[in-house]
Amino acid sequence: MIINKETLKKMNFSDFQVLNSQIDKEKKTIDFSLSGAAINHDNNRLDLGEGHLVLHDYDSIFITSYNAEDKTEKELSEVDYEELQEICEIDVLSDEVIIKGYAKLTFNWIEFRIQGGVVQGDFLDHK
Numbered sequence: 001m002i003i004n005k006e007t008l009k010k011m012n013f014s015d016f017q018v019l020n021s022q023i024d025k026e027k028k029t030i031d032f033s034l035s036g037a038a039i040n041h042d043n044n045r046l047d048l049g050e051g052h053l054v055l056h057d058y059d060s061i062f063i064t065s066y067n068a069e070d071k072t073e074k075e076l077s078e079v080d081y082e083e084l085q086e087i088c089e090i091d092v093l094s095d096e097v098i099i100k101g102y103a104k105l106t107f108n109w110i111e112f113r114i115q116g117g118v119v120q121g122d123f124l125d126h127k
Contacts, residue, residue: 049124
């Protein structure tokens with residue numbers, strides 16, 4: 001199954017793990033490899049298999065780590081960021097996609113604000 005920005009609005013990733021993520025700063029690409037995804041179709045949930053959520057040709061990316069324990073926030077770079085354990089929320093705006101979730105190692109809340117670009121995904125059909 002191939003997805004785009006409109007389909008992304010109907011998708012849910014919170015029951016699935018982020019297997020890994022890669023940011024290619026020069027190619028302006030961020031790739032989340034996921035254990036699965038779900039899509040809401042005609043008021044029914046359809047679980048999909050493993051796949052990739054990719055945002056490419058973006059204009060800019062801002063990554064922020066929020067530490068609830070000491071109430072601090074820290075801007076992270078495209079080369080030194082915390083990988084997500086899972087994607088808990090996605091906000092799809094006209095020219096921005098915001099991906100939010102908990103970090104694998106620190107459990108900090110992480111936000112990836114990706115401005116511009118193209119959203120693509122490819123997931124295996126039904127589990």
